[in-house]
Amino acid sequence: MGKLARRVAIVGAGMSKFGAHYPIKQNRDLWQDALINTIESVDHGVNLQKDVEELYLGNFSADLFNHEAHLAPLMAQLAGINPKPAARIEAACCSSGIAMRYGVLAVASGIHDFVLAGGIETMTEVPTVDVTDSLAAAADTRLEYPAGATFPGLYAAVATAHMHKYGTTEENFFDVAIKNYDNGAENPYAQVQMTIEQVIEGKITKAKKRGLEPPSWNNPYDFLRSESNPYIAYPLRLFDCSLVTDGAACVLLASEDIARKYTDTPIWITGTGQGSDTLALHDRDSLTSFLSARTAAQTAFKMSGLEPKDIQIAEVHDCFTIAELVALEDLGFYKPGEAAAAVSAGETKRDGILPINTSGGLKTKGHPVGATGTAQAVEIFKQMRGIAERNRQVKKDIERALSHNVGGSGASSVVHIYEK
Amino acid sequence: MNNEEFTIKNYFDFFAENKLMGNKCNNCGIMHIPPKKICNKCYGTKLEWIEFSGKGTLQTYSLIGVGARYFVNQGYKIENPYCFGIVQLEEGPCISGHIVGPEGFEQNPKKFKIGMPLKAKFLHVETEGIEPKIDLGFEPI
Incomplete structure (x- = not known):
C-alpha cells in the first residue's frame, strides 16, 4: 500500500512562454508551443505519435474562459496521438498537477509505458471581472459567492486569520513578492521578467516623461506600502496576487523499463500524494493551514521515504503571497507561524538553504491555472538537470525536489517528490 | 419543526421568513448549516430542522x-x-x-x-x- 508498483521518470518537460497571449495565441497554439518545447527537451529524441499511449490534460475552465469544453481530443490530435485515449482533468488550479499524478499512476500500474501529461489555460480572452467570476466558480458558488467571496478574497481571509494567529505582517507578504520578482526576472518563460526595483524605475521614468513629480520610494517596501500598490482584497494588495495568464506546459512520463531510451538523466518521481478538503473555507477546522495539502505531502513523503529536511528545492503554489507561507508550513519545511521569519532571513532565496519558486512562482512566471501544476514540474526538471536559464540555476547539485499544487482555496492539493 | 426535505433550495427559501435554518442529527446531536441529508459526523440519516439564532x-x-x-x-x-x-x-x-x-x-x-x-x-x-x-x-x- 502507498507505493508505486514500478518507477516512473520524467524524460522530457517543456512549456510555452507564459503571458497575455490572446488573441495572438489561443489554447491550441500555446499547447503546440509547449509540445515543441517538450520534444526539444528529450535528449535522445521522441516520436509522440508513435510513443505516447495516453494524454492526461489538466484544464480548469476553458468552458467559461473560451467557450471550449472538450479540449483533450483536440490537444491529442495536435500531438498526433488520436485515436489513443485523452481526457481532461479538472481540479481548479491543481488540474495539471493531478493530470501528472494520474499519468504517474497509469505508468506505475503497468497499463502504459509512456504517457503525456499537460495543462493549459487561456484566461485573457474575457474581461477581468469575468476572470474573477470564473475563478470564483472554484469556490462554493451557493454559499461563498453570495457572501462576496472571490479567489483573492478567500486567500485574504486566510491571510487575516494568519496575521491574527501568528502576528504575520504585510511586510512578510512583501518579502515573498520581492523574492519571486527577483526569480521571475531570470526566467525567459515568465510573464513578468522584472525585479521590484525595475518596476519602480519604470514608474519613475514614466512619471518624468509625463512631466509629473516622480515618486520618492527609497526601497521596494516603500513602493509596496504605497497607494500605487492598492488593496485588491484587504490585507492582500496587487503585488501579493498572481497574474492573469495564458500558457501551456507538458511532461513526458516513462516507465523505468524504457526511460533510458530517451535520456541518460531521467528525473524519477518517487512520491505522489493528493488530498481534498471541504469546498467552503467556512467548514474547515483551520483557517491558516490546508488539510488537503498536509495530506498530499504526508502521502508523498511516506511513498518516497524522504522527509521535509531532505528536500533541496521546491516549487510551491504561491497564487497569493500568503499561500507561499502557508505552503512552507503545510509541507513541514517550517513550523506553523515560522515560515515568515525564514523568508525574511533569506532562507528561501536562490542562494538560501531552501530555494523556493526559482521559476518566479505563480506570482511572476504567471498562473494559467490549469497549466500551473505541470509548469512547476518543468522548473524542477530544469533545476535538477542544471539547465535553468539565465542566472536562476541554483548553485548546488539538486538530488531531491518537491512541487506543491493547490486547487481553489485549498479544497484540492497534489504534491510530487522528485529524485535524480 | 417541519417535514421539508433537506435541500439547498429549502434552506434559502427560509430566508424570506427571516429564518436561518439548519438541521440537527438525532443520533449524535451535531448541527449543520445548511442542512445535510447525511450527518457529517456519525453519518446517520435521521435529522431534524432547527432554527439558528443568527x-x-x-x-x-x-x-x-x-x-x-x-x-x-x-x-x-x-x-x-x-x-x-x-x-x-x-x-x-x-x-x-x-x-x-x-x-x-x-x-x-x-x-x-x-x-x-x-x-x-x-x-x-x-x-x-x-x-x-x-x-x-x-x-x-
Whole structure:
C-alpha cells in the first residue's frame, strides 16, 4: 500500500512562454508551443505519435474562459496521438498537477509505458471581472459567492486569520513578492521578467516623461506600502496576487523499463500524494493551514521515504503571497507561524538553504491555472538537470525536489517528490 | 419543526421568513448549516430542522476591492470595498456572510476585529439582470 508498483521518470518537460497571449495565441497554439518545447527537451529524441499511449490534460475552465469544453481530443490530435485515449482533468488550479499524478499512476500500474501529461489555460480572452467570476466558480458558488467571496478574497481571509494567529505582517507578504520578482526576472518563460526595483524605475521614468513629480520610494517596501500598490482584497494588495495568464506546459512520463531510451538523466518521481478538503473555507477546522495539502505531502513523503529536511528545492503554489507561507508550513519545511521569519532571513532565496519558486512562482512566471501544476514540474526538471536559464540555476547539485499544487482555496492539493 | 426535505433550495427559501435554518442529527446531536441529508459526523440519516439564532462571532474577513460581478453590480468597487466574512454561529457551525454596518463601515479595516459579535441580517438584493433575492449578511451587535 502507498507505493508505486514500478518507477516512473520524467524524460522530457517543456512549456510555452507564459503571458497575455490572446488573441495572438489561443489554447491550441500555446499547447503546440509547449509540445515543441517538450520534444526539444528529450535528449535522445521522441516520436509522440508513435510513443505516447495516453494524454492526461489538466484544464480548469476553458468552458467559461473560451467557450471550449472538450479540449483533450483536440490537444491529442495536435500531438498526433488520436485515436489513443485523452481526457481532461479538472481540479481548479491543481488540474495539471493531478493530470501528472494520474499519468504517474497509469505508468506505475503497468497499463502504459509512456504517457503525456499537460495543462493549459487561456484566461485573457474575457474581461477581468469575468476572470474573477470564473475563478470564483472554484469556490462554493451557493454559499461563498453570495457572501462576496472571490479567489483573492478567500486567500485574504486566510491571510487575516494568519496575521491574527501568528502576528504575520504585510511586510512578510512583501518579502515573498520581492523574492519571486527577483526569480521571475531570470526566467525567459515568465510573464513578468522584472525585479521590484525595475518596476519602480519604470514608474519613475514614466512619471518624468509625463512631466509629473516622480515618486520618492527609497526601497521596494516603500513602493509596496504605497497607494500605487492598492488593496485588491484587504490585507492582500496587487503585488501579493498572481497574474492573469495564458500558457501551456507538458511532461513526458516513462516507465523505468524504457526511460533510458530517451535520456541518460531521467528525473524519477518517487512520491505522489493528493488530498481534498471541504469546498467552503467556512467548514474547515483551520483557517491558516490546508488539510488537503498536509495530506498530499504526508502521502508523498511516506511513498518516497524522504522527509521535509531532505528536500533541496521546491516549487510551491504561491497564487497569493500568503499561500507561499502557508505552503512552507503545510509541507513541514517550517513550523506553523515560522515560515515568515525564514523568508525574511533569506532562507528561501536562490542562494538560501531552501530555494523556493526559482521559476518566479505563480506570482511572476504567471498562473494559467490549469497549466500551473505541470509548469512547476518543468522548473524542477530544469533545476535538477542544471539547465535553468539565465542566472536562476541554483548553485548546488539538486538530488531531491518537491512541487506543491493547490486547487481553489485549498479544497484540492497534489504534491510530487522528485529524485535524480 | 417541519417535514421539508433537506435541500439547498429549502434552506434559502427560509430566508424570506427571516429564518436561518439548519438541521440537527438525532443520533449524535451535531448541527449543520445548511442542512445535510447525511450527518457529517456519525453519518446517520435521521435529522431534524432547527432554527439558528443568527448570533455569532467573526472568525476572519477580507475587505474586497476587486469584487465578483454580483457585487460590482451592487456598486462596490476598489474605492468602495465590501466585507466578506466567516462567522461562527453560537450553536457551533461556521458560515460565510456579507458583513455590513453603518455607512463607511465596510471601507475601514479598523472597524473589524476577529472575535467581534455579530448577528444575522437578511439582505434584500436587487441588481441588474437577476431576480430580486435575499442573501445572508451579518452586522455588528
